[in-house]
Amino acid sequence: MSLYYVQKLLYQLNRDPHARARFDENFEGLLDDFDLTEEEKAALRAPDIGLLYVMGVNGQILMHYAALRGFEWDRYIQAMRDGLKLHGPVRAGLYLTTDGRGAV
Numbered sequence: 310m311s312l313y314y315v316q317k318l319l320y321q322l323n324r325d326p327h328a329r330a331r332f333d334e335n336f337e338g339l340l341d342d343f344d345l346t347e348e349e350k351a352a353l354r355a356p357d358i359g360l361l362y363v364m365g366v367n368g369q370i371l372m373h374y375a376a377l378r379g380f381e382w383d384r385y386i387q388a389m390r391d392g393l394k395l396h397g398p399v400r401a402g403l404y405l406t407t408d409g410r411g412a413v
Contacts, residue, residue, distance in 0.1 A: 312365045312401050314343040315353070319366065323373040332377075358385060359392020365402025 318339070321328035331339040340350050352360040356378045361371055368389070375385040399405045 311344050311346060311349060314345055315349050315361065315364065315366055316370055318343045318345070318353070319370045319374045322377065323370070357392070358388035359390075360396050361392075362389040362404070363392045363396040363399055365400055365405065367403055 318328075322332055328339065336354070340353065345353075348360075349364065351357070352364065356374070358371065358375050358378075358380060361374070362368070371389075372385055375388065380388065393399075
């Protein structure tokens with residue numbers, strides 16, 4: 310897993326107008342600029358906010374991507390909860406917990 314690159318991509322989408330333009334114009338090309346696994350690319354394409362959360366994407370970064378993809382706050386929170394049910398505990402990163410439930 311390349312959690313660093315997923316988070317870097319999402320950070321760039323939030324901060325860099327050029328990255329945002331590429332998101333709108335050539336999303337696949339933008340994904341190819343980052344060293345991502347197929348699972349990560351699929352989660353970003355879907356968008357599967359719950360899976361991205363379970364992969365360990367920081368919630369502060371993820372919430373901006375969720376908003377970009379049309380998720381309102383309540384739907385974003387529910388997507389993370391659903392991710393834990395569908396994909397299991399958080400795998401890495403800040404929200405990794407020893408109880409296997411995640412931080413939501």
